Amino acid sequence: MARKLYDNNSAEPFKLSRSKIDLFVKCPRCFYLDRKLGIARPDMPGWPINSAIDELLKREFDLHRAKGEAHPLMKHYGIDAVPFAHEKMDEWRDSLRRGIQYLHKPTGLILTGGIDDLWVKSSSELIIVDYKATSTVKEITLDDEYKGGYKRQIEIYQWLFRQNGFAVSNQAYFVFCNGKKDGASFDGKLEFDVTLVPYRGDDSWVLPVVFKIKACLESNQIPLPATDCQYCQYTNAIIKATLTPNIPAATPTP
Numbered sequence: 001m002a003r004k005l006y007d008n009n010s011a012e013p014f015k016l017s018r019s020k021i022d023l024f025v026k027c028p029r030c031f032y033l034d035r036k037l038g039i040a041r042p043d044m045p046g047w048p049i050n051s052a053i054d055e056l057l058k059r060e061f062d063l064h065r066a067k068g069e070a071h072p073l074m075k076h077y078g079i080d081a082v083p084f085a086h087e088k089m090d091e092w093r094d095s096l097r098r099g100i101q102y103l104h105k106p107t108g109l110i111l112t113g114g115i116d117d118l119w120v121k122s123s124s125e126l127i128i129v130d131y132k133a134t135s136t137v138k139e140i141t142l143d144d145e146y147k148g149g150y151k152r153q154i155e156i157y158q159w160l161f162r163q164n165g166f167a168v169s170n171q172a173y174f175v176f177c178n179g180k181k182d183g184a185s186f187d188g189k190l191e192f193d194v195t196l197v198p199y200r201g202d203d204s205w206v207l208p209v210v211f212k213i214k215a216c217l218e219s220n221q222i223p224l225p226a227t228d229c230q231y232c233q234y235t236n237a238i239i240k241a242t243l244t245p246n247i248p249a250a251t252p253t254p
Contacts, residue, residue: 006036006217013103016213017095018113018156021206022149024213028223029232032216041231050133053177053192054116057131058093061117065089073175074119077196081127084118092118102163107214113157117175125169128157128201133192135179140195142174150174151199159203172199 006014016035023041024031033039064071065083074081086092092100095114103110117129130153134140142150154172161168177192216223225232 005038008218011108013108013110014217015110015112017099018111018153018160021111021156021209021213022152024216025152025209026149027226027229027232028216029225030229031213032219032223036217037222047133053133054131057175057177058117073194073196079119079127079173079196081119081121084120084126086118089118100157100160100164102160104163104210107210109210109214111156111160111210113153113160115157119173121169125167126161127169128154128161128172129175130154130157130172131175131177133177133179135181137181140176140178140197142197142199151201154199155201155203156206158201159206162203170200170202172201173197174199 004015020031020035023034030041034041061071061083065085068082068085070079070082091098092115095112099112099114101110101112115128116131119127119129121127130150132150154174158168158170158172174197176195176197178195180191180193183191225236
């Protein structure tokens with residue numbers, strides 16, 4: 001199915017997923033090429049193991065959601081909350097079809113995102129929860145550079161739910177499932193340590209970025225690339241090599 005690209009002359013609202021918002025933050029040039037010109041970054045391989053863990057965690061928390069009781073992980077960490085029961089829970093989780101949506105009328109942009117989970121405090125505030133799978137011997141923190149995207153993900157969800165009229169706590173949590181490597185053998189099983197990592201979100205950056213995205217889409221000029229964008233660095237190197245004379249053709253290695 002062809003992707004819908006931004007059309008300056010269209011009066012219809014234009015839908016942007018949470019991942020496309022993050023793409024703009026990472027590199028406006030890559031975002032413009034993708035959403036305006038239809039030239040996407042190369043696809044990355046899927047993460048089927050991570051997807052399986054996400055699905056199983058959702059089923060596990062849903063068992064406690066149906067009973068209105070806290071999950072043992074929440075009890076272990078002293079979280080004053082239970083999994084949030086709502087008729088739109090499955091819809092909010094389905095990022096491909098709908099997710100949580102908000103039409104920002106000043107820009108005509110529909111912002112969307114698909115959450116992993118929601119917990120609700122005794123004060124009725126919602127807590128955004130995201131599941132992550134990894135396998136490391138290091139202490140799990142949010143300090144790694146690439147985890148800036150994790151934080152923005154949470155903050156976009158917080159913003160979207162607030163725009164939909166919900167009271168949302170700044171306090172969010174990541175449920176990290178860390179695959180253990182110290183077993184004597186595999187035996188068809190992979191065991192995990194499950195860790196709850198807190199994160200206090202600040203969504204104040206989201207709205208200004210929404211306006212910047214609109215201005216970017218309306219422009220007829222391709223933005224400059226981010227200085228650290230490896231995709232743009234690669235394409236620029238290809239262009240430079242193509243325009244440089246006397247470069248010998250690549251020959252296959254025997």
